[in-house]
Ligand SMILES: CC(=O)N[C@H]1[C@@H](OP(=O)(O)OP(=O)(O)OC[C@H]2O[C@@H](n3ccc(=O)[nH]c3=O)[C@H](O)[C@@H]2O)O[C@H](CO)[C@@H](O)[C@@H]1O
């Protein structure tokens with residue numbers, strides 16, 4: 109298992125190119141099996157989650173070819189014959205559950221393993237299942253698998269209101285509904301850029317989805333979708349992560365390229381309160397660390413609110429703030445595995461229910477740390493960069509799920525991170 113050895117205390121200076129979004133890419137890849145011809149998806153990052161999902165899609169007989177150099181992924185569903193996503197793959201990656209909607213839409217039948225819990229507690233799929241039923245699917249459970257079936261091979265379509273709004277369930281229902289016989293309406297639909305991008309791309313190959321980016325999606329089912337080219341968007345979470353890293357490490361001056369403010373929702377407004385100097389251009393964002401970091405409390409909410417995928421990084425930055433900060437997660441109330449690890453680095457941080465309370469400024473000092481999820485792990489790397497001495501971050505395979513060449517990108521702007529394979 110690989111680990112990182114980080115020598116902290118260096119400012120970050122230079123350019124970092126932002127990769128394509130992991131969370132927007134996965135729905136596009138699932139959408140590939142809905143088309144009548146091959147689709148080519150641009151700006152796909154070389155990440156373990158992408159490789160795993162390639163294998164999930166391949167199980168169905170679909171051909172998936174990834175040109176890593178061009179970051180271009182081709183999905184050819186001509187050989188689609190096996191309508192299943194097995195437990196072995198779904199347990200590695202929850203997004204595999206998108207195969208339920210995609211197979212229902214493509215062939216009217218899916219046998220997909222129920223995803224289990226995850227490192228930060230329960231992640232239910234009740235809305236996905238209730239939504240499929242509302243669109244006309246018969247849903248059964250068998251040996252840990254969901255069996256979803258469209259009577260007569262094609263869903264009739266229907267209406268469903270989500271409470272709460274869910275990114276995963278919206279993606280799954282859109283995939284199931286685009287080739288339904290009738291029209292479907294999803295109320296309180298997710299407005300996250302990942303969902304909007306999926307809808308726009310599906311429309312490019314013949315879908316009729318109205319209202320993307322609003323809480324009401326109306327999907328007129330179409331007989332077929334053509335093959336074609338789909339475009340992935342820059343990773344807004346990677347962008348936010350590096351913006352926070354630049355703001356928390358004194359004297360840093362970092363320009364993020366191949367990204368934009370467009371999909372960041374209200375994050376720039378919140379980020380401005382850190383006092384960091386930020387300039388946004390068409391395709392790059394420059395961040396200079398502030399001289400003094402004030403405490404800025406946040407609460408996660410659905411888009412355009414503060415993303416749950418950035419709360420751990422924000423809490424880490426706030427260990428250096430001048431005063432007391434609270435970080436509250438309303439989406440995933442147990443997503444705090446980083447708290448005891450930051451404490452090992454010397455942070456004054458405590459968890460109370462779904463809130464981390466951080467008392468700063470507290471200089472961090474290198475130690476061995478480990479986390480059990482992706483965003484918590486990247487936060488420990490950032491803490492290691494800010495800390496004095498050497499920090500060892502164990503089990504970096506979590507990072508490899510969602511940050512493309514993280515250590516190379518950071519080392520190129522002055523960090524000192526060594527990957528060690530054990
Ligand atoms: C709204 C939100 O911020 N979603 C995030 C969530 O997406 P992900 O798709 O995993 O989660 P959802 O958007 O579905 O969940 C939003 C909320 O709805 C609840 N829920 C969801 C589905 C369901 O069937 N029943 C149910 O009760 C969840 O427990 C959660 O409290 O995690 C991803 C990975 O970290 C992030 O990239 C997404 O931005």
Ligand SMILES: C=C(OP(=O)(O)O)C(=O)O
Pocket residue numbers: 131201202203417482483510
């Ligand atoms: C946890 C994440 O992904 P997933 O929903 O695939 O687990 C994430 O992107 O932070």
